[in-house]
Amino acid sequence: MVRTGTLREQDLVSARLVEAGRLAEITRVAGKFAVALTADVAELIDPANPADPIAAQFVPSGAELEVADEERADPIGDARWSPIPGIVHRYPDRVLLKPTVLCPVYCRFCFRREVVGKRPAVLDQPALERAFEYIRQRPEIWEVIVTGGDPFVLAPRRLTEIVRTLDQIPHIAVIRFHTRAPVVDPRRVTPALVEALAAEKAVYVVVHANHPRELTPRVREALTRLSRAGIPLLSQTVLLRGINDDAAVLEALFRGLVAMRVKPYYLHHADLARGTAHFRIGIAAGQRLARSLRGRVSGLCQPTYVLDIPGGYGKVPIAPCAASAGGEAGGWNVEDPAGVQHAYPADPED
Ligand code: SF4
Numbered sequence: 001m002v003r004t005g006t007l008r009e010q011d012l013v014s015a016r017l018v019e020a021g022r023l024a025e026i027t028r029v030a031g032k033f034a035v036a037l038t039a040d041v042a043e044l045i046d047p048a049n050p051a052d053p054i055a056a057q058f059v060p061s062g063a064e065l066e067v068a069d070e071e072r073a074d075p076i077g078d079a080r081w082s083p084i085p086g087i088v089h090r091y092p093d094r095v096l097l098k099p100t101v102l103c104p105v106y107c108r109f110c111f112r113r114e115v116v117g118k119r120p121a122v123l124d125q126p127a128l129e130r131a132f133e134y135i136r137q138r139p140e141i142w143e144v145i146v147t148g149g150d151p152f153v154l155a156p157r158r159l160t161e162i163v164r165t166l167d168q169i170p171h172i173a174v175i176r177f178h179t180r181a182p183v184v185d186p187r188r189v190t191p192a193l194v195e196a197l198a199a200e201k202a203v204y205v206v207v208h209a210n211h212p213r214e215l216t217p218r219v220r221e222a223l224t225r226l227s228r229a230g231i232p233l234l235s236q237t238v239l240l241r242g243i244n245d246d247a248a249v250l251e252a253l254f255r256g257l258v259a260m261r262v263k264p265y266y267l268h269h270a271d272l273a274r275g276t277a278h279f280r281i282g283i284a285a286g287q288r289l290a291r292s293l294r295g296r297v298s299g300l301c302q303p304t305y306v307l308d309i310p311g312g313y314g315k316v317p318i319a320p321c322a323a324s325a326g327g328e329a330g331g332w333n334v335e336d337p338a339g340v341q342h343a344y345p346a347d348p349e350d
């Protein structure tokens with residue numbers, strides 16, 4: 001049994017999540033990248049299983065100190081598109097607003113691992129005002145994605161301020177929160193936090209979940225509190241070697257999410273963050289998994305398999321397309337879920 005609250009590296013040994021002989025290695029990793037687990041996550045880990053898929057996501061390992069040539073400090077190019085602190089404006093009609101870089105846990109594969117958990121931990125009030133003003137001044141911004149870090153670590157009072165301010169900007173139609181908290185720290189989703197998300201504009205919550213064992217009864221309760229408040233729920237999952245690079249695991253995860261009223265939205269190919277090569281599989285393997293989900297689960301359970309092009313060039317779908325040109329008489333070849341090809345007529349003349 002582990003104590004409640006947040007576990008840092010020195011607590012991992014006493015919680016039997018790390019052997020005492022590995023503490024020096026873990027401390028070296030913690031000197032570079034933030035470490036924290038919640039009690040809910042720690043309780044899910046089987047210390048007797050060296051390949052436990054929950055431990056692999058959150059317990060640091062010496063492999064993180066090995067940096068591959070292709071890896072980058074800012075793998076998706078946030079800095080390139082950040083005109084002022086707290087704002088990333090990569091696409092014309094939407095911005096990221098990052099009010100904090102703190103998270104309840106620190107995922108070992110995080111694409112923002114060079115900034116999360118570091119200081120300054122939150123945008124101060126003048127910087128937050130400048131971020132709001134940036135959004136106010138640009139009528140082309142239709143959607144604000146509040147991310148971080150994890151915005152649900154903020155007190156409900158701060159969240160209320162963010163939601164109310166965005167709600168009052170006439171050209172904003174959608175306020176979208178990206179959070180890991182309902183899954184890794186479900187008790188944080190209190191009635192006060194849910195109340196803080198109330199708005200006239202559409203508010204969406206996108207939760208991050210990677211393995212079906214994360215979907216505990218407590219997580220269901222947290223998600224139910226959000227969905228009962230009328231908040232549409234979506235999910236994002238990172239495809240991770242040894243954790244969920246298996247069709248049966250992905251199927252169980254996506255079915256579990258849908259059963260908790262969460263629509264799987266993105267399956268991310270893991271980014272080229274430094275010290276994360278041990279988590280990545282190849283794109284061809286990812287495509288085989290995406291293809292194997294076709295026909296195996298309904299469209300409701302299928303996220304879009306995407307890659308953020310390194311350097312900040314945007315997010316693109318990379319699942320194999322079932323239709324290919326080159327059929328008879330200018331037609332198409334279309335592959336069914338069993339892998340059998342079928343002819344489809346040529347396109348009509350324009
Ligand atoms: S919760 Fe999200 S931002 Fe925080 S460490 Fe995990 S992946 Fe990174």
